[in-house]
Amino acid sequence: MLNFERLHTDPAQGSYLGSHARRGRLRLNHGEVQTPIFMPVGTYGTVKGVMPRSLHEMGAQIILGNTFHLWLRPGLDVLRQFGGLHRFEGWHKPILTDSGGFQVWSLGAMRKISEQGVTFASPVNGDKLLLTPEVSMQIQTVLNSDIVMQFDECTPYESAGHITTEDEARVSMTLSLRWAERCRMEFARLGNPNALFGIVQGGMYENLRQESLEQLVAMDLPGYAIGGVSVGEPKEEMQRIMAHTPHRLPAHKPRYLMGVGTPEDLVEGVAAGVDLFDCVMPTRNARNGHLFTRFGDLRLRNTRYKTDEAPIDPSCTCHTCAHFSRAYLHHLDRCGEMLGPMLTSIHNLHYYLALMQDVRDALDAGRFGAFVQQFKADRARGV
């Protein structure tokens, strides 16, 4: 089940040219999601260092799981026994699972791609495994995720020492299209009650992106993603694709930009017409002492914070900012104490989710253009 309703768009007004931004409501089998939204990443059935109840408190509406990882550990027997990922991990709101395509791609030399699928050695125990479009659908059906991603080949930006050529990108893109069709068939055969998203590929070539999206749209899937970004390309290349593809996808269906990005990227992505985002950046950066705030990023390991009694962001309402100082968090980081990444992960995720709430409020109030200006000015100010 998937139902997507556009509530508002961002029209031109006076000298403001408007944008492709949309405010929407997405209904899925495990609940409702207000868009645009950021989705915290829970690779192994846990958003690293964050309890489900903290996710609820910070306003998370949908989280990610990784098909590839969960297939290897805990494995399908366990997940089947629990009736899927929701009960296993104690998260009863919507979940999106990726297809495993990006992860097998990341294995590099350890995997072999053919028309049938991807053969690779399990990084956990060395077993030889085959992941195909059909297997990916079967796994995701066991996971019972609300949004299922098609199995695709992630086209690299660069490989074997050269930037991927148009011909190479086309070969890869057309393979992903054939896999999309196989996913669609298998998803239907399995009677999966959730929603299957197609993934637009085509590397950094707009004409290939256009071809990919047209053929996927012809399959009439309930939602679409833009894949093959955040794969090592320069920022401008990502921005070029982000400006090209989202608004060309069907307006009445949700759009998901995979693996992006910084707070600035998210706001630009919304303006480009994206509804759903995911990225490991808030949690990974939190663990490295890189914190996001309204007035720019804060590097917690800087010794200037050793005696700083202020919270990370005085304008933030998260649990961490309500109770703990920069000095304390600096100390925890320095001592390698687990509470450090626990508290900074809460803050960074809260920042991303609150930013998306602000975006939704601005769209509801018809002042998205003004919001973007203020957001950029604030972020550029510096902590």
Added chain:
Amino acid sequence: MLNFERLHTDPAQGSYLGSHARRGRLRLNHGEVQTPIFMPVGTYGTVKGVMPRSLHEMGAQIILGNTFHLWLRPGLDVLRQFGGLHRFEGWHKPILTDSGGFQVWSLGAMRKISEQGVTFASPVNGDKLLLTPEVSMQIQTVLNSDIVMQFDECTPYESAGHITTEDEARVSMTLSLRWAERCRMEFARLGNPNALFGIVQGGMYENLRQESLEQLVAMDLPGYAIGGVSVGEPKEEMQRIMAHTPHRLPAHKPRYLMGVGTPEDLVEGVAAGVDLFDCVMPTRNARNGHLFTRFGDLRLRNTRYKTDEAPIDPSCTCHTCAHFSRAYLHHLDRCGEMLGPMLTSIHNLHYYLALMQDVRDALDAGRFGAFVQQFKADRARGV
């Protein structure tokens, strides 16, 4: 400030011989503590992997901090600026700090003990440091802990390949007594508004323990601890000292058994007349997948838990048991996910605190003897 009130004792009844157990109420500068109580250990200003709010929820009333560690990191400048440890770590109920004696003792060959104090190289940056009774009092005054421990020399059970002789234990014990007096003087000179506890030493020799406690009692300190246990001695030796010392201390003052122990040790300790316990066991064991339950200990890494849908302990009311299965916790441990130790630490600490609540309820109801029998039978049953 310290006020200790004995509410109940555990009298003989029929064939039951009674015990030295006492139910008490301890009033300290940052609040009230119901005894007997277990105190979670927060070495570096954090109970490892546990948020203060989780500590509140599980009924923690007083936690520990380590003088030695906090002196090195974050250092006194930071702690002074925050007005002490409470505000720095966001814990506003009572705190007990140890004196640093046990930690410098643990440095082994890296330290040198003299009448004046202990010279050692900082394990953080190699600086040569001197910790004396006076310095320990000065640090703990900055920390503003509710209970301040005297600086003592922890007499080892064994050193240089032989069990500590009575002569060696006497030399060490009398040094600790002289240090106790210096602590008392410095504590008074500093005008510290909290409560200083003396520490009974004497190794495994009851006559020395007796001498130590008599001289400490003559100093009329507001509370006393039994130190120099959990230092590598066989269990029976610890039990012999635990049976000897606590009930010989003044009945109207709180008694603290340092660094002990298993759930069984705690219940025995209460019967021996102890009011306060601390131990890293619940948190350290949690991180190693060793979980405590009403019906014995559970080794989470055992593959039998891979598909086990039950909570760690079906009779437990902690956040972890209310929301997560053994299978999920087994999975988190296997994947090295931070959420694993976060959730198991909550469970183990909750187990210890709930056990002490049961002990207090039993003492209030005059059925401590029956409680101990049931407790032992339950624990021996096995998970």
